Amino acid sequence: MKSLLINPVLNKEIKLRFRSFKGFLGVFFYLFALGLIAIGFIIVNTVYTTASVFSPDQSRIMFIVLSFVQLALILFMTPGLTSGVVSGERERQTLNILLTTPQSSTSIILSKLFSSISYLLLMMISSLPLYSIVFLFGGVHPNLLLSTFLLYLVVMITIGSLGVLFSTLIRKTIIASITTYGVALFLTAGTGFLTIIIGEMFFYQNSATTVPYFTAMVNPFIILISSFEPYMVEEIQRRSGIGIPIVTSFYITYLLITILSLWISIKKLRPKMTANKGRA
Amino acid sequence: MIETVNLTKKYGSFTALDSLNLKIEKGTVYGFVGHNGAGKSTTFSILATLLAPTSGTAFVNGYDVTKEPKKVRNHIGYMPDFFGVYDQFKTVEYLHFYGASYGIPKNERDLLIPQLLELVNLSHKEEEYVDVLSRGMKQRLCLARSLIHDPEVLILDEPASGLDPRARIEMREILKELKKMGKTLIISSHILPELAEMCDEIGVITNGKLVASGSVGTIQKQLQANKVIHVRLSSNLEEAISFLEDEPKVSAITRHDKNENTIIFSYTGTDEEQGQLLKKAILKDIQIVSFNEEETDLEDVFLEITKGVDFS
Ligand SMILES: Nc1ncnc2c1ncn2[C@@H]1O[C@H](COP(=O)(O)OP(=O)(O)OP(=O)(O)O)[C@@H](O)[C@H]1O
Numbered sequence: 001m002k003s004l005l006i007n008p009v010l011n012k013e014i015k016l017r018f019r020s021f022k023g024f025l026g027v028f029f030y031l032f033a034l035g036l037i038a039i040g041f042i043i044v045n046t047v048y049t050t051a052s053v054f055s056p057d058q059s060r061i062m063f064i065v066l067s068f069v070q071l072a073l074i075l076f077m078t079p080g081l082t083s084g085v086v087s088g089e090r091e092r093q094t095l096n097i098l099l100t101t102p103q104s105s106t107s108i109i110l111s112k113l114f115s116s117i118s119y120l121l122l123m124m125i126s127s128l129p130l131y132s133i134v135f136l137f138g139g140v141h142p143n144l145l146l147s148t149f150l151l152y153l154v155v156m157i158t159i160g161s162l163g164v165l166f167s168t169l170i171r172k173t174i175i176a177s178i179t180t181y182g183v184a185l186f187l188t189a190g191t192g193f194l195t196i197i198i199g200e201m202f203f204y205q206n207s208a209t210t211v212p213y214f215t216a217m218v219n220p221f222i223i224l225i226s227s228f229e230p231y232m233v234e235e236i237q238r239r240s241g242i243g244i245p246i247v248t249s250f251y252i253t254y255l256l257i258t259i260l261s262l263w264i265s266i267k268k269l270r271p272k273m274t275a276n277k278g279r280a
Numbered sequence: 281m282i283e284t285v286n287l288t289k290k291y292g293s294f295t296a297l298d299s300l301n302l303k304i305e306k307g308t309v310y311g312f313v314g315h316n317g318a319g320k321s322t323t324f325s326i327l328a329t330l331l332a333p334t335s336g337t338a339f340v341n342g343y344d345v346t347k348e349p350k351k352v353r354n355h356i357g358y359m360p361d362f363f364g365v366y367d368q369f370k371t372v373e374y375l376h377f378y379g380a381s382y383g384i385p386k387n388e389r390d391l392l393i394p395q396l397l398e399l400v401n402l403s404h405k406e407e408e409y410v411d412v413l414s415r416g417m418k419q420r421l422c423l424a425r426s427l428i429h430d431p432e433v434l435i436l437d438e439p440a441s442g443l444d445p446r447a448r449i450e451m452r453e454i455l456k457e458l459k460k461m462g463k464t465l466i467i468s469s470h471i472l473p474e475l476a477e478m479c480d481e482i483g484v485i486t487n488g489k490l491v492a493s494g495s496v497g498t499i500q501k502q503l504q505a506n507k508v509i510h511v512r513l514s515s516n517l518e519e520a521i522s523f524l525e526d527e528p529k530v531s532a533i534t535r536h537d538k539n540e541n542t543i544i545f546s547y548t549g550t551d552e553e554q555g556q557l558l559k560k561a562i563l564k565d566i567q568i569v570s571f572n573e574e575e576t577d578l579e580d581v582f583l584e585i586t587k588g589v590d591f592s
């Protein structure tokens with residue numbers, strides 16, 4: 001286990017990522033975007049309203065806005081960070097040499113995922129001071145912050161694993177990126193849209209249906225909403241007649257996607273050496 | 281020790297390697313020669329466990345590449361024909377990374393890396409970023425990298441390609457050094473003379489098939505069994521031609537197109553027979569001024585062996 005966690009590839013990936021100027025710029029813009037939104041929000045709510053105090057209610061709304069923006073940023077950055085980890089090395093012609101070292105495919109794949117995640121984690125942690133504003137003005141329980149960050153972590157790992165998977169299977173980084181972004185878009189906008197459309201169709205007829213349960217179950221934004229406003233998700237679950245809470249299904253599904261993606265990536269990183277007669 | 285057994289690789293219906301059988305003993309430097317697309321890199325990729333054969337197999341130090349690729353990886357140093365480097369690494373960091381990948385502890389690496397840099401003449405570039413190194417330096421760095429775990433077998437795919445003549449000589453010196461260390465080397469090139477000097481054995485591959493193999497001398501002899509002899513005479517060319525026409529091992533007698541007193545012919549006799557032939561001619565009073573064999577270098581051997589092969 002130790003060799004899986006503390007190993008040369010992870011070391012190298014982190015070193016190279018944090019050494020590059022791009023790595024620094026990424027963190028900078030991330031915080032810049034979040035900070036801008038937080039400050040903008042405070043200004044709009046204090047300067048342009050009669051009440052010049054920031055109330056706990058407004059603080060709660062700001063927390064919700066920040067959480068959504070941060071989830072969107074994570075969904076936007078993860079595919080970019082992970083979809084080149086294998087194909088990029090292939091394109092730069094460094095993969096062959098790496099694969100002739102005795103490092104196991106498991107350790108190579110996991111290291112590459114962890115190094116991307118650790119970069120995202122750094123951004124997430126460096127955004128924490130922004131949340132102190134929220135806690136200063138009240139209106140949000142710290143547990144909500146914890147559950148939100150747990151959601152971020154799971155989304156990072158799962159989307160990251162999908163990025164690694166496509167990077168392993170697809171030769172060109174650009175196509176792997178597009179595919180990963182496509183999947184991320186489907187899991188958010190796509191399923192969100194389907195949940196609303198199908199939900200409307202059935203709920204007005206007051207009939208039972210399981211479809212919105214499954215589309216909502218994979219959508220991290222819907223899960224995020226449910227932590228502030230659980231009514232919609234509870235209604236979807238009630239109409240589906242399924243006993244498991246949607247949030248639980250979400251975590252189980254994402255865990256399964258992660259395991260499957262990583263497992264395929266590990267299997268496909270190196271060729272299967274056994275002679276396979278008749279196949280090219 | 282390297283051995284391939286009926287090693288075959290097909291890409292769809294195209295056969296890149298056709299039942300290749302090689303046997304390279306420990307400590308041998310084996311030159312692998314072939315035209316572009318002959319299948320050299322394909323063979324090396326299979327030996328390096330990067331490509332699965334369609335059928336047949338290969339052994340490195342007794343380990344089957346298809347069954348125990350992990351063990352094979354610990355015993356080989358592989359240098360691909362084309363490779364990239366992590367540009368944000370410094371030369372030492374580059375070597376530390378691969379050293380760590382082979383599980384070499386930090387304190388051992390600290391001792392080992394300066395020695396390797398010394399071997400490939402890169403000590404002065406230790407703190408340089410890898411991407412500013414010249415092509416030849418990168419090539420030598422890659423060689424140093426492939427040696428980091430002290431592998432018994434080295435698989436070097438065109439290690440001298442893209443190098444200037446001086447760098448080629450340097451590379452050759454380094455390889456001779458490795459040979460002295462008792463390593464088994466397989467080196468590919470499409471230039472035969474480049475390999476001849478440092479190789480013990482040579483294998484020639486064309487279109488995925490091994491068409492000749494053996495010591496450099498043997499391969500040279502294969503062609504020299506058919507010698508081309510130039511004879512310059514002071515007079516009486518006709519007489520000399522009719523004499524030669526009666527000799528059984530002489531064929532293809534022609535007059536030289538530029539030197540009108542010179543006759544060229546092919547001869548398949550041994551060196552002793554050749555001596556007897558010369559003596560007999562002199563006794564017949566044929567006015568021979570000079571009698572010499574055409575120099576055949578390895579380039580001719582290569583072209584001869586691969587003659588009639590469709591390179592398209
Ligand atoms: N991935 C691939 N798909 C299809 N054909 C391939 C593939 N890789 C190699 N080939 C073909 O296999 C043949 C052998 O290629 P290989 O790279 O082994 O040649 P080589 O002897 O190394 O040539 P060179 O001297 O140019 O390096 C070539 O005809 C090549 O086109």
Ligand SMILES: [Mg+2]
Pocket residue numbers: 320321322361437
């Ligand atoms: Mg090649």
